[in-house]
Amino acid sequence: MEDKKQVYRLQGLSCTNCAAQFEKNVKDIQTVIDAQINFGASKLTVIGEATIEQLEQAGAFDEIKVIPAKQRAEEQRTPFWKKKTNITTAVSALFVLLGYIAQFTASENSVLAIGLFVLAIIIGGYELFKVGLSNLVHLQFDMKTLMTIAIIGAAFIGEWGEGAVVVFLFALSEALERYSMDKARQSIRRLLEIAPKxxxxxxxxxxxxxxxxxxxxxxxxxxxxxxxxxxxxxxxxxxxxxxxxxxxxxxxxxxxxxxxxxxxxxxxxxxxxxxxxxxxxxxTTIAKIIHLVEEAQAERAPSQQFIDRFAKYYTPAIMLIALFLAVLPPLLWNGDWSEWIYRGLAVLVVGCPCALVISTPVAIVTAIGNAARKGVLIKGGIHLEETGRLKAIAFDKTGTLTKGTPEVTNIELFNEIGEAELLGIAAAIERHSQHPLASAILREAKRKAIDIEKWQAGDFLSITGKGAKANVNGNVYYIGSPTLFAEFLTLPVHVQERISRLQIEGKTVMLLGTNEELLGLFAVADQVRESAKTVIQSLHKLGIHKTMMLTGDNDKTAAAIGNELQLSEVKAELLPQDKLATIKKIREEFGSVAMVGDGVNDAPALASATVGIAMGGAGTDTALETADIALMADDLTKLPYTIRLSRKTLRIIKENITFALGLKILALILIVPGWLTLWLAIFADMGATLIVMMNSLRLMKVKE
The missing domain is CATH 2.70.150.10 (Calcium-transporting ATPase, cytoplasmic transduction domain A)
Known part of the structure; x- marks a missing residue:
């Protein structure tokens, strides 16, 4: 029997640690087999059974509200200053201020000052202590455990004021982190609000x-x-x-x-x-987009996986360093217990991995949300990172670099026949054909308002690979390739030269005539997209070393398009397996390669590329399912934007990690001369978290 699966939306999920704790609490429910939190999308997936009350009880420590995913519920958006946790933070700040005033006007250790600081610690830190002490009992070491030990330690050595400041700054940091994460999640909320109810x-x-x-x-x-x-x-x-x-x-x-x-x-x-x-x-397409964006935000990018592994060992290591720093100098070198415990507590506070843990997910969530609003569906942080590292991009020709609908570009007459009659006879025959070039003739006749009912075709016969013939108004006409006419006519030299020139231009030539004389020719070409040339130029400016076209079309047509678009390389007359082999070869040469196609054809090449990018994802389920990235509009100009966004995301993630670790190392160095105070340690941690969040939110501003 298949396990029951339920998906819920969460309101009030504040931080990555809270998410991890909530997930653990849900897994501890006896009737739950497994549970998974998607922090970016604020969603919970439960395998097994649990009531809403049980789930909300599991998230009571963070005041999490649980709503079934299919139930349409308006999110209660409480203004920043009206949220309960933010009110308690403000009250805590007031008592800290009053405590310092009392300390200044009375004495440093006056009962009034200590009483005010104790009130600040209890009011601002109640929720923190509840989780922190519980974690401590269960030997779970996270940020809240570290902070709880630090504040209890500060009180133990009589640093009431510093303990109160640490509580206030930590509560403020959490409030601002919640605010920033809400801003990052707005992209999904906007998507959810797009479709009417x-x-x-x-x-x-x-x-x-x-x-x-x-x-x-x-x-x-x-x-x-x-x-x-x-x-x-x-x-x-x-x-x-x-x-x-x-x-x-x-x-x-x-x-x-x-x-x-x-x-x-x-x-x-x-x-x-x-x-x-x-x-x-x-x-619906919008429902699929929302689902895929949410799944994408849950998928951990390589840099995030590294940070998660790093944080797992980092927090216990910080606790050990703090313990040795507090205990060894007094025991071995007769150091002052109070001073070294204080320094150990400062290590605990500055060691909080808040900024580090949040450095990657907030950047990924923001970037994927921004891309979705611009019509680019990126199906995971891993694809975002890989796109940022691309040096080579291969394109399918038809429907990607070209419009995919052939058009008549030239009509030339070789007899006394008029253009309207030539087009009328051709259209009468091509009405019976399924060939893509036939539709080009019919569209041209319609565009020139030719009444094709004047010409009636009978006895239609398709000549495989060469053309067709039919009886039109009593005469037998042929339409097809020069090879077809060479079988029963000697083509004049000037006609052969003209055919050659048109083919060099990348056009397909179709002749019309009887088995005795040539009446005229049509040149048909799949038109290059207006934006294709500027897109290729933009990619070269972005540092893409190789832009390549892979097509099953003939060499001359492919070369003409390649020259027009200034592509690095063109490979023509390729079968699907040849395209796959080419992609593998480029991947070996450059380490990674993107394949841009329509998501329906060339599936093996799209799948084997480092990043498969599908054009026109809207309306084509295959593109949404097979590609790593889908450009929802049939618009190539979104490609340079996607690469710029990916590169900026990679850069911001690196900046975040470097800054978060750099600030920790600097603060730890300040401990040696004893310059790092408790409040400075929490201020450094809070500052790092805020700067990382604000830096990540810059991804909302990336323009097309």
Missing amino acids: KAIIRKGNKEYEVDVEDIEIDDIMIVKPGQKIAMDGIVVKGQSSVNQAAITGESLPVYKQVGDEVFAGTLNEEGSLEVRVTKRAED
Whole structure:
């Protein structure tokens, strides 16, 4: 029998240590088999059974509220100054101030001053002591254990004032950490708020407003001008411009008409639409994005895994150093017990790994959230870090560097026939063909308003790999490659030269004629994206050493596109297994490589690349599932932004770790001459934590 799995959203989860403690408490519930906390997304996954009351009891130490993930609940957003913990911190600060005033006006060890400091310690440190003492009893050593020992020690040696200041500064540090983490989590909250909770559904001739969870597939949803679309679906009536920025990051609205796909959370602008629902609420694109972003924030990046392992040994090591410092000098060299215990306590306080533990997750959470709002879905901290280290990027051609829809670029006549007639005959034949180039001819005829009904084709025959023939208005015509016509006609030299020049330009040439004479030619090309050249230039400026195009197309077409885009290298006429082999070779040469494709074709190459990047993730489940990063809009310009964001994240993580460790080492050096006071130690720790948080939040500002 499969174990029962429940997912909950958490409100009030304040710090990484609290998350770890809460997870442990939940695992201790007898009916729970396993539990996992996603700190970045504030979510809890429980395998087994537990009531909301049991879970909230497990998180009572941090006043955690537990809400089932499927239940829509408005988060109670309490202003910063109205939160209970922040009020007690402010009251504690007041008593510290009054204590120092009493000490200044009376005497240093006056009963009034000590009484005020004791009140400050009890009020500001009650929650801290509750957890810290419990941890101490169970021999669990974390930040709160260290702080509890330090404050009790300070009181023991009569440093009441310093103990009170340490309590206040630690409480303030925790409050500011909570505030910063809430800011980092806002990106997910904004995503959750994008899609409406209700929609108007038409049944028969009546319209009903229903919850999105109750909407069934194939229901008809009415979307009025100015309303947000509540569900993914296909337009069955009406036309309008839809702002898709929330899903794809596109700044300009996209025109939608009958047959087009629309996404939940996008804004219908001026027209009225009727939409046939194609996905349930939990399967919509926005729901998948939210799920993937949350999963991404739970996945530990390599640097975070290192910090977690480091902190595991670091905290006990600090406790041992503090113990030796407090005990050995008085025992071995007749040092003053009071002075050396004080120094040992200062080591405990400065040794708090707050800044170190928070240095990576807050940066990862902020970066992934920022990217999601810009239409870039990064599926984990590991992919973010790997993208920041890239030196080589390979691109699929069709649909990635090119638009993926071939267009007629040249029409040339070799007889007395007019262009309209040539295009009409070609379109009449190509109506019966499934070849991608046929659609280019039909689109060109439509663009030039040719009435193709004048030409009726019969006896259509596809000539595999070469073209087609048909009887049009009583005459048999052929359309296809120069190879087809070479079988029954001798092509004039000037025609051969013209064909050659067009092919060198990267165009596919199709000839039209009878078995006796050549009437004209069409040159067709898959148009390069307008943004492709500037994107490749931006990548080179960012220090990407190799930009390569991998395509199954012919050498001439590939070379023409490669030259136009100034790519480092082009490999053409590749089968899927050849692309895979090429990716492996580049990976060996550069250590890492990204593959950019449409997420449907070239799956082996995308999977074997260090980072697989899918174009146009919105609407394609395959792209969302197979790629490490999905560019939700069909927009290459998001690629340089993603690399800049990844590099800045890597840089900020390194800065955070260096700063957090550097400040600890500096503070520990200050202990030698006895310059490190308790309040200076906690101030250094709090300062490091704050600077690390603020530094990480700079990732919110990375522009496209």
